[in-house]
Amino acid sequence: MTVYRELNTPLRTIMTPGPVEADPRVLRAMSTPILGQFDPAFTQIMNETMDMLRQVFQTKNHWAFPIDGTSRSGLEAVLTSVVAPGDKVLIPIFGRFGHLLTEIAERNGAQIHTIETEWGQVFDQDEIIEALERVKPKVLAIVHGETSTGCMQPLDKVGKACREMGIISIVDAVATIAGTEVKVDEWQLDAVIGGTQKCFSVPSGMAPITYNERVEKILSSRKKVERGVRTAEDAVDVLHPIQSNYFDLSQLQDYWGPRRLNHHTEATSMLYALREGARVVLEEGLEARFARHRLHEKAIMEGVKAMGLTLFNDVPWKLPMVTCVNIPEGIDGEAVRSMLLEQFGIEIASSFGPLHGKIWRIGAMGYSCRKENVFAVLAGLEAALIRNGAVVQRGEALQAALNVYETAAAEKVMM
Numbered sequence: 001m002t003v004y005r006e007l008n009t010p011l012r013t014i015m016t017p018g019p020v021e022a023d024p025r026v027l028r029a030m031s032t033p034i035l036g037q038f039d040p041a042f043t044q045i046m047n048e049t050m051d052m053l054r055q056v057f058q059t060k061n062h063w064a065f066p067i068d069g070t071s072r073s074g075l076e077a078v079l080t081s082v083v084a085p086g087d088k089v090l091i092p093i094f095g096r097f098g099h100l101l102t103e104i105a106e107r108n109g110a111q112i113h114t115i116e117t118e119w120g121q122v123f124d125q126d127e128i129i130e131a132l133e134r135v136k137p138k139v140l141a142i143v144h145g146e147t148s149t150g151c152m153q154p155l156d157k158v159g160k161a162c163r164e165m166g167i168i169s170i171v172d173a174v175a176t177i178a179g180t181e182v183k184v185d186e187w188q189l190d191a192v193i194g195g196t197q198k199c200f201s202v203p204s205g206m207a208p209i210t211y212n213e214r215v216e217k218i219l220s221s222r223k224k225v226e227r228g229v230r231t232a233e234d235a236v237d238v239l240h241p242i243q244s245n246y247f248d249l250s251q252l253q254d255y256w257g258p259r260r261l262n263h264h265t266e267a268t269s270m271l272y273a274l275r276e277g278a279r280v281v282l283e284e285g286l287e288a289r290f291a292r293h294r295l296h297e298k299a300i301m302e303g304v305k306a307m308g309l310t311l312f313n314d315v316p317w318k319l320p321m322v323t324c325v326n327i328p329e330g331i332d333g334e335a336v337r338s339m340l341l342e343q344f345g346i347e348i349a350s351s352f353g354p355l356h357g358k359i360w361r362i363g364a365m366g367y368s369c370r371k372e373n374v375f376a377v378l379a380g381l382e383a384a385l386i387r388n389g390a391v392v393q394r395g396e397a398l399q400a401a402l403n404v405y406e407t408a409a410a411e412k413v414m415m
């Protein structure tokens with residue numbers, strides 16, 4: 001008979017673009033006893049979470065709540081609920097996750113229009129606006145922080161242009177939420193999807209989303225309540241009902257709103273986790289949290305460069321929480337990555353598509369984004385590179401990172 005031992009996972013330093021290390025406070029919150037989904041003690045937790053999510057999204061939108069499922073469940077819920085068969089959707093693609101948006105919209109029968117740029121680039125906002133004017137779509141779906149390439153697409157002008165043209169903007173901010181500015185209201189974005197396992201430092205399994213009345217109006221027009229819970233006030237003849245039941249935002253709204261209409265059973269422990277995660281984010285303060293991400297980003301970039309390596313995304317549109325390192329000529333990227341994991345317990349990421357085998361991606365997100373992790377990844381990478389035959393500037397990486405931290409500390413004293 002096989003005896004299955006008690007779960008005992010190795011302790012890792014996770015420096016990838018997700019999942020990253022969960023905040024210990026979040027893990028503790030997850031062991032809180034279960035409550036029923038209509039228990040007033042639980043619905044209060046739901047309301048508090050909505051309130052905190054609004055603050056993280058920097059929005060006054062009424063609707064801000066999590067979808068149960070990984071981040072792509074949030075993408076799928078918004079796209080499926082908004083996009084009806086035949087609707088025109090414009091998707092600018094600059095990496096893997098733009099392709100994912102396309103895939104989801106396509107499966108909903110959308111009429112897809114894409115513009116593409118090389119992986120490693122982003123779009124000039126005017127280029128997107130020009131495509132919006134040409135295509136006149138109902139929806140623009142776009143990624144904010146493209147983790148596959150380590151690039152971040154500016155969106156302030158695009159959001160405004162969509163508003164003026166009556167186009168719904170849907171933004172994948174999975175990688176950027178709680179790590180850098182995602183100004184939902186100021187940039188006039190209509191629906192924004194965040195992630196938990198990245199800068200939020202909550203385990204994977206939920207996707208916080210927010211959307212405004214413009215989106216809500218579309219949902220109302222497509223709303224069809226399940227027969228078993230329907231009442232006389234609910235419409236039954238709907239032209240294009242939302243195709244998914246699970247991801248039907250019009251019904252989910254009725255569970256997150258005062259009607260508390262039964263839908264699926266809320267993921268109790270994950271909600272505890274998200275609530276604590278949001279509390280941690282707001283306690284630190286958004287500005288301070290964004291500054292922390294930028295500080296450790298700088299230490300990683302300077303450290304890597306001091307070692308003699310080059311960066312793939314040393315560009316003005318760099319995604320602050322992901323640093324992409326060009327794998328040196330003649331070095332087996334996967335051998336270095338395995339050694340980092342096996343010998344040092346440190347995980348970094350490879351990439352996808354055209355960048356596979358060409359770059360490593362070092363993430364510094366949420367709870368993983370801290371000084372000791374930065375020193376660990378730089379030291380481990382240097383050692384693994386030397387062991388794999390690379391010629392590097394020995395000992396320089398940690399000195400460069402230390403310089404960044406000491407300079408930042410001195411500047412803080414002077415302020």
Ligand SMILES: *Cc1c(COP(=O)(O)O)cnc(C)c1O
Pocket residue numbers: 017018070071072073097143145146147172173174175195204
């Ligand atoms: C990680 C990521 C996703 C997918 O998230 P899952 O939780 O794996 O579903 C989507 N978009 C972006 C930009 C991401 O970085």
